[in-house]
Amino acid sequence: MVTGFDPFGGDKINPALEAVKKLDGRKIDDIAIVAVEVPTVFHESIKAAVQAIERHQPAAVICVGQAGGRTQITPERVAINIDDARIPDNRGNQPVDEPIVPAGPAAYWSRLPIKRMVQEMHKAGIPAAVSNTAGTFVCNHLFYGIMDYLERRAPQIRGGFVHIPYLPEQTLANHAPSLSLEMIVRGLEICAVTAAHYEADVHAAGGAIS
Amino acid sequence: MVTGFDPFGGDKINPALEAVKKLDGRKIDDIAIVAVEVPTVFHESIKAAVQAIERHQPAAVICVGQAGGRTQITPERVAINIDDARIPDNRGNQPVDEPIVPAGPAAYWSRLPIKRMVQEMHKAGIPAAVSNTAGTFVCNHLFYGIMDYLERRAPQIRGGFVHIPYLPEQTLANHAPSLSLEMIVRGLEICAVTAAHYEADVHAAGGAIS
Amino acid sequence: MVTGFDPFGGDKINPALEAVKKLDGRKIDDIAIVAVEVPTVFHESIKAAVQAIERHQPAAVICVGQAGGRTQITPERVAINIDDARIPDNRGNQPVDEPIVPAGPAAYWSRLPIKRMVQEMHKAGIPAAVSNTAGTFVCNHLFYGIMDYLERRAPQIRGGFVHIPYLPEQTLANHAPSLSLEMIVRGLEICAVTAAHYEADVHAAGGAIS
Amino acid sequence: MVTGFDPFGGDKINPALEAVKKLDGRKIDDIAIVAVEVPTVFHESIKAAVQAIERHQPAAVICVGQAGGRTQITPERVAINIDDARIPDNRGNQPVDEPIVPAGPAAYWSRLPIKRMVQEMHKAGIPAAVSNTAGTFVCNHLFYGIMDYLERRAPQIRGGFVHIPYLPEQTLANHAPSLSLEMIVRGLEICAVTAAHYEADVHAAGGAIS
Numbered sequence: 124m125v126t127g128f129d130p131f132g133g134d135k136i137n138p139a140l141e142a143v144k145k146l147d148g149r150k151i152d153d154i155a156i157v158a159v160e161v162p163t164v165f166h167e168s169i170k171a172a173v174q175a176i177e178r179h180q181p182a183a184v185i186c187v188g189q190a191g192g193r194t195q196i197t198p199e200r201v202a203i204n205i206d207d208a209r210i211p212d213n214r215g216n217q218p219v220d221e222p223i224v225p226a227g228p229a230a231y232w233s234r235l236p237i238k239r240m241v242q243e244m245h246k247a248g249i250p251a252a253v254s255n256t257a258g259t260f261v262c263n264h265l266f267y268g269i270m271d272y273l274e275r276r277a278p279q280i281r282g283g284f285v286h287i288p289y290l291p292e293q294t295l296a297n298h299a300p301s302l303s304l305e306m307i308v309r310g311l312e313i314c315a316v317t318a319a320h321y322e323a324d325v326h327a328a329g330g331a332i333s
Numbered sequence: 334m335v336t337g338f339d340p341f342g343g344d345k346i347n348p349a350l351e352a353v354k355k356l357d358g359r360k361i362d363d364i365a366i367v368a369v370e371v372p373t374v375f376h377e378s379i380k381a382a383v384q385a386i387e388r389h390q391p392a393a394v395i396c397v398g399q400a401g402g403r404t405q406i407t408p409e410r411v412a413i414n415i416d417d418a419r420i421p422d423n424r425g426n427q428p429v430d431e432p433i434v435p436a437g438p439a440a441y442w443s444r445l446p447i448k449r450m451v452q453e454m455h456k457a458g459i460p461a462a463v464s465n466t467a468g469t470f471v472c473n474h475l476f477y478g479i480m481d482y483l484e485r486r487a488p489q490i491r492g493g494f495v496h497i498p499y500l501p502e503q504t505l506a507n508h509a510p511s512l513s514l515e516m517i518v519r520g521l522e523i524c525a526v527t528a529a530h531y532e533a534d535v536h537a538a539g540g541a542i543s
Numbered sequence: 544m545v546t547g548f549d550p551f552g553g554d555k556i557n558p559a560l561e562a563v564k565k566l567d568g569r570k571i572d573d574i575a576i577v578a579v580e581v582p583t584v585f586h587e588s589i590k591a592a593v594q595a596i597e598r599h600q601p602a603a604v605i606c607v608g609q610a611g612g613r614t615q616i617t618p619e620r621v622a623i624n625i626d627d628a629r630i631p632d633n634r635g636n637q638p639v640d641e642p643i644v645p646a647g648p649a650a651y652w653s654r655l656p657i658k659r660m661v662q663e664m665h666k667a668g669i670p671a672a673v674s675n676t677a678g679t680f681v682c683n684h685l686f687y688g689i690m691d692y693l694e695r696r697a698p699q700i701r702g703g704f705v706h707i708p709y710l711p712e713q714t715l716a717n718h719a720p721s722l723s724l725e726m727i728v729r730g731l732e733i734c735a736v737t738a739a740h741y742e743a744d745v746h747a748a749g750g751a752i753s
Numbered sequence: 754m755v756t757g758f759d760p761f762g763g764d765k766i767n768p769a770l771e772a773v774k775k776l777d778g779r780k781i782d783d784i785a786i787v788a789v790e791v792p793t794v795f796h797e798s799i800k801a802a803v804q805a806i807e808r809h810q811p812a813a814v815i816c817v818g819q820a821g822g823r824t825q826i827t828p829e830r831v832a833i834n835i836d837d838a839r840i841p842d843n844r845g846n847q848p849v850d851e852p853i854v855p856a857g858p859a860a861y862w863s864r865l866p867i868k869r870m871v872q873e874m875h876k877a878g879i880p881a882a883v884s885n886t887a888g889t890f891v892c893n894h895l896f897y898g899i900m901d902y903l904e905r906r907a908p909q910i911r912g913g914f915v916h917i918p919y920l921p922e923q924t925l926a927n928h929a930p931s932l933s934l935e936m937i938v939r940g941l942e943i944c945a946v947t948a949a950h951y952e953a954d955v956h957a958a959g960g961a962i963s
Contacts, residue, residue, distance in 0.1 A: 300510030720930030
C-alpha cells in the first residue's frame with residue numbers, strides 16, 4: 124500500500140499523489156499495489172491512512188511526500204514526535220512544537236529496508252539516498268503517526284516514508300532540481316517490491332527501536 | 334546538425350553524445366537532424382565541427398555539452414575568446430588565459446533563438462533557462478570557434494551552444510541534480526526545430542554583435 | 544561548558560575546537576564558560592565529555608561540531624540512537640547501523656532552548672536556524688551519548704548540540720559557504736548565555752521526550 | 754576609486770555601498786582610496802561613475818555590486834553588451850535584450866589583475882574566485898559602460914567589476930550563504946591595492962581584448 128497527499132496550497136495536482144496513482148493496481152510477481160489518497164492535514168492524514176491499512180491489511184505501507192529541493196528519492200530513516208509548522212496545512216492548522224502523540228516516544232525508526240531500497244534503486248540507475256530527517260510538517264507527522272499505529276496495533280506490518288523531488292514541470296520558473304515522473308514511479312515501484320520482500324535493516328530490528 | 338563531445342576523463346560514455354546520437358536521422362516536418370561526434374580537445378573539436386558543417390551544409394548548428402550541477406537545459410547566450418582550463422583535455426592540453434582566435438573579438442553572441450528555445454521547452458514541461466556563461470573549457474572553446482567560423486565563412490547558418498545537466502545514472506553517488514535522457518533528447522529536439530524555424534533573438538541581430 | 548572535537552582526518556586544526564577555545568574562561572554576567580576538547584572517536588568522545596561534566600558540574604553543556612556546507616549556526620533539535628559512518632573516525636572505527644546505547648530510546652530531544660538561541664542570534668545579526676538532523680557520525684553520537692547520560696544521571700543539567708559552518712579559510716578552493724570565526728564565536732557565546740538562562744523549549748519539556 | 758550602488762528595491766542599505774564607504778579615504782602605502790555612490794539605474798549609473806572618474810582621475814576603478822547567493826568575492830572577467838532585466842531598476846526601467854552601447858563590441862575584458870586579486874585574497878584567507886558572468890542587470894551594465902569609456906577615453910586607467918556575497922544580516926530568514934562585512938572590506942582593500950600595483954592578466958592585454 125502506498126499513500127500520497129492531496130493537492131496542497133493553491134496547487135491543482137500533487138506530484139506525490141500523481142506518482143502513487145500510477146502505481147495503483149500494479150501487480151509485480153506476487154505483489155499487488157494499492158494507492159490511497161490522504162489529506163494534507165495534521166491528524167486527518169493519519170486517520171485516513173490508518174483506515175486504509177485496516178481495510179486493505181497490506182504487508183507493507185509506504186507513505187510518499189514531496190521534498191522540494193532534493194535531487195534524489197529519499198527513504199526516511201526516522202520519524203520524530205513533533206509538529207512544528209512554518210505554514211498552515213489544508214485546514215489552517217499550524218502547530219508549533221507540539222507532540223504528535225503526547226505519550227509517544229521521541230522517535231520511531233522506519234520499518235522499511237531503507238538501505239536495500241536505495242541499493243535497488245541505484246541498480247536501476249535512479250538517484251536515491253537515505254535521509255535522516257522528514258522535517259516537522261505533515262510528512263513527518265503522518266510518518267510518525269503510522270509508525271506509532273503499527274507499533275501498537277499491527278507490528279507485523281512494515282511501514283515507513285519516502286520523499287520524492289519536484290517534477291520537472293514544477294521547476295520551469297526556478298532553478299530547483301527535479302526528477303521525471305517516470306523515474307519517480309519506477310523508483311517507488313522498486314521501493315514497494317523491496318519493502319514487500321525484505322525486513323527492515325538490522326538496526327531497526329535491534330534495541331535501538333526502543 | 335547537432336554535435337556532442339566524445340567520452341572525457343575516465344568515463345566510458347558522454348551523455349551529450351548519447352543524447353545527440355538519439356537525434357541522429359530524426360525528421361520533424363521538413364527538418365532532418367544529423368549528429369556529429371567531436372573530440373573533447375581544444376582546437377580539434379572546432380576542426381571536426383567545421384568539417385561536418387562543410388560536408389552537411391546545415392541550416393543550423395547546435396553544439397551540445399554537459400554542465401554538471403545545472404538543473405536545466407541551458408542555451409548559451411555568449412561565447413568568449415579565452416581558454417582557461419582547470420583540467421587537461423583529452424590530449425593533455427591545459428591552456429591558461431589564452432585567446433582562442435588571437436585576432437578575434439572578445440565575444441560572439443549565439444545565433445540561435447535562445448529565448449524562444451527556452452519558451453518552447455517550457456511549453457513542453459522541460460526545465461530550461463538562458464545561461465550567460467559557457468565557462469572557459471572546451472565547451473566555450475567549441476562555441477566560440479564555431480561562431481567565429483560562421484561569422485567569417487557562413488553567415489547564413491545559425492549556430493550556438495546548449496548545455497545539458499547530468500543524467501540520473503551519473504548522480505547515484507552524489508547529490509547533484511539530473512535530468513532524464515528522454516527529457517534531454519526531447520529538449521534538444523525542440524531546440525533543433527526552433528533553431529531551424531526562427532532567427533536569433535533581436536538583440537543578436539542588432540549592433541550589439543559588433 | 545562547551546566541547547569541541549580535536550582535528551580530524553588530515554587537518555591540523557578543527558574549527559569547532561578553535562571556536563570553543565576562544566570561549567574558554569570567558570565570563571558574561573554570572574556565567575563562566577569552560578571549553579573541553581574531545582576526540583573525534585566513537586564512544587571515547589562521550590567518555591571525555593562525561594568526565595568533564597563530572598569535573599566541572601556545569602549548568603549547561605553545549606557540544607559543538609562542524610557541518611560543512613551549511614550556511615548558518617544550527618542548534619540541533621534531536622539526537623538519534625544510531626551510528627552510520629561513511630568514513631572512519633580518528634581511531635579507524637566505522638560502525639554501520641549500530642545503536643549507540645543498545646537499550647536506549649530511539650531519540651533524545653535537545654535540552655537546550657534551541658528556538659530562543661536562534662532568536663537571540665538573529666537579534667545579533669547572525670545567520671542561525673534550528674536543524675532537525677545532526678547526521679549519523681560522531682557529532683550525533685556525542686550528542687546522543689551526552690543526552691543519555693544527562694537523562695539518567697544528571698537531569699538538572701541542560702545539554703545539546705550546535706553545528707557550525709566552515710570557516711572562510713576552509714573554502715578557498717571550493718564554493719562552499721562559510722562564516723567568520725568572529726561570528727561563530729559570538730554566536731556560540733550567545734548560545735551559552737541563552738542556555739544558562741533559559742530552560743528548553745516547551746515541547747522538549749513535555750510528553751514528547753518519552 | 755571604488756563605486757557602490759545606492760539602496761535598491763525596498764532596502765534601506767546596500768551592502769556594496771556600505772563596504773565601499775568603509776574604504777573611503779583609506780591610504781595603504783602610496784594608494785588612496787576614494788568611494789563613489791552610483792544609482793542602481795541603467796545609464797545613470799554609468800554617467801555617475803564616469804563623472805567621478807573625470808573628477809578623481811584614479812589609477813584604477815573597481816565597481817562593486819552584490820551577487821546574492823554567491824559564497825565568494827568574485828572579480829568579474831568579462832562585461833557583455835546587453836541589458837536583459839528580470840526586474841525594474843530604481844527608475845522603473847526594465848530593458849530586455851537591448852545593447853548597452855549600440856555600436857560597441859559584444860564584450861570587454863576586465864582591465865584588472867583578476868587572477869592575482871584572487872590569489873592575494875586567498876593568501877589573506879578570504880574566499881574568492883574569478884567569475885565568468887556579471888549577469889545582464891545593472892551590474893553588468895555599469896561594468897560594460899565603464900570599460901567602454903576607459904577603452905575610448907582613458908586607456909591608461911585600469912578598471913573592472915567585483916561581485917560580493919550577501920552580508921550575514923541579509924540571510925537570517927533564508928539559507929543563503931554570506932560573508933562578513935569585515936571580510937568583504939578587507940577583500941576589496943586587497944583588490945584595490947592589487948589593482949593599483951599590477952596590470953591586467955596577460956590575456957586581457959593581448960589580441961583577445963576586442
